[in-house]
Amino acid sequence: MDGILPLWKPKGMTSHDCVMKVRKLLHTKKVGHTGTLDPEVEGVLPICIGQATKIVPFLTDTKKTYIAEMFLGIATETEDSYGEVIASKTVNHSFTEEEIDAALNSFRGKITQIPPMYSAVKVNGKKLYEYARQHIDVERPKRQVEIYELKKLPNKQPSNQVFRLKIVCSKGTYIRTLCVDIGKKLGYPAHMSALERIQTGAFAKEDTVNFAELEKAATSDDAKFLLLPIVSGLQHLKTLEVDEKTKVRVRHGQKLPRPDSITSADPFKVMHGNELLAVYQVHPDHHNEIKPVRVFNEN
Known part of the structure; x- marks a missing residue:
């Protein structure tokens, strides 16, 4: 199967x-x-x-697409609704759409995040959440991620504390941290109160x-x-179509001359009609060749 x-x-x-x-x-x-x-x-x-x-x-x-709920006025140690409250502030301001969009705009594109302490990121061979449970503070590695789309969605019920957000982002993005950072931009502690991933690739x-x-x-x-x-x-990968003769070589995992159509170093799928044969990439040492990364057996 x-x-x-x-x-x-x-x-x-x-x-x-x-x-x-x-x-x-x-x-x-x-x-x-x-x-x-x-x-x-x-x-x-x-x-x-x-x-x-x-x-x-x-x-x-x-790319991943999420629908997140951000709760303004309360921050938690886990950055979601399951952690202990570590900060609170009464939200006595009703934000305009312009104010919210101005805050969101600063997070669109490439941004730097610091992973939350309650995460599986490893530091010195140990997961951050293991340090957090032992109340040990360690320096967390910064990471660059990309936010392709970030917009506020209509609330299910009127509220100046709860904001629904649609987020399209790169792998490795922490939505919890994004909610916390947006809250800071708006001048309040915040956490992620709900999350759904509605699309992956x-x-x-x-x-x-x-x-x-x-x-x-x-x-x-x-x-x-x-x-x-x-x-x-593999819909997000480019496609190289090959003929019957080349198909046999691909099935055997052979290196091939680099076609003119392959202009980047990104992996690409090799197809014969509707048949997926392999994933190839440009040879790292011989740029005039392509080599297999994954070859799929014939069913």
Whole structure:
């Protein structure tokens, strides 16, 4: 069984929990997820099965889209609604759309973030949340991320404390930290009170399958019909079309002369018609050649 299961991860489960449950339901060990979601967050979590596990690094690297809820006036140690309150300030100002957009504008594009202490980022071989639980303060590494889109959405109920945000961002972006930083820009402590990931790469919320649907399909051996083809996870990569003769060479994992159409060092998918053959890249030492990164076996 090879393909991508566009799973809707429920609250209360880790991404690893989801992988273990899919393994059990589909009776296969070759299962991997494509970008961690915190247990209290729900959303799109593509699960790669069989040969699709070969593309996990490429799917992890895609843009992510979130709907976040930012709560103004209270900051927590975990930067979300599950942590202890560490600061509070009464919000007695009703922000205009112009004021909010001016604050959001300073976070659009490439920004630098400092990961929260309650995160899995490692410092000296130890995860930050392990230091946090021991009340040990360590210097956290800065990281550059990119915010492609950031806008305020209409509130479900009128409030000068709760703001709904749509965020399209690069991998590695901490939405919790973004909410805290936006709050600071507005002059208040803040935290992320809710979060949904509605898209990862080409996989959107409307494409997803929940565990109830998967369990039902697994009992009747119909689970394979829920899987999307491996190539659907590589839509963001450029395509090199090859002929029948070159297809054989690609299947054998051979290096090839670099075509004129390949103008960047980014990985690209190699196709023969509708058939995904491999992912190749420009050879790092011989720029006139391309070499395989992943080769997919013939079904």
